[in-house]
Amino acid sequence: MMALSDLLPDDGVNSDLAVSSRKQALQALSEIAAKYAPVKARDILERVLERERLGSTGVGHGVAIPHARIDGIDRVYGVFARLRNPVDFDAVDAKPVDLIFMLLAPESSNAEHLKALARVSRLLRREDMRERLRSAPDEDALIAVLGGEVDTDAA
Template identity: 50%
Template sequence: MNLSDILTPNAVRVLSNVSSKKRLLHDVGEIANACYDLQGTPLIEALMEREALGPTGVGHGVALPHARLDDIDTVKGVFLRLERPVDFGAVDRQPVDLVFALFAPRDSGVSNLKALALVSRTLRDEAVCEKLRANSDPSTLYAVLTAQNLSKVA
């Protein structure tokens, strides 16, 4: 599995006016709706429910919100780079500026875990995060994310 299997170029965005975690999750839902034709309201509710279990801010300015949905047949992703970091309740208490949201079929099992592990590995790489933070062109961000995984198979 490569990031290009779960992320489309139009699902990579740079956002400048995100004011809160709740607003960010709404933006993620709207983007996923536009890119993958997923139902916006159930998707946002699923993200909020998952966050209620514990924040998905994993540290170092990175968050990996994720949800399982009924109306999806493969794992899909949305990547956002925030121009102004937001408090996400991350484990290291640092604000988040890199967000990779994943959506998986409710019964996806292993494919969801593989996708989450792949995204997590990619965004733990300091060099990748540095490149992502240094660029604001969505096509460049997509290239940085997908180039890292061309030779890696999860």
């Protein structure tokens, strides 16, 4: 099974993203993702905001998993940011968000998109994982935490 770190490009992680709103966070992550996905940041942001309008991707415990299917990309990509200051994300538990894992999938990819989404969700639901992500000192440590996750399917 693929590790989450396989979805993340080398520079696809930010350990100290300074933003003051959900839209700014999504914009910053879209710009990071556009370095790797062959799509403009504006197009990524538009699709992700479209998805947010259906319902917040703030899943609780300070975590958001914004996602979208986008024409023009050939595989699932992820980018991750830990925010310097939590922002209101209209999350299900009404708590502000400081950990954001954005997923982008090819327009035609249903199963792959849903598998990646389920995997990220399962991982970030774990309190120990959220604590490790919040206490990681830098990007390299975040990548190590995200890459060393236990395969919960086999456990």
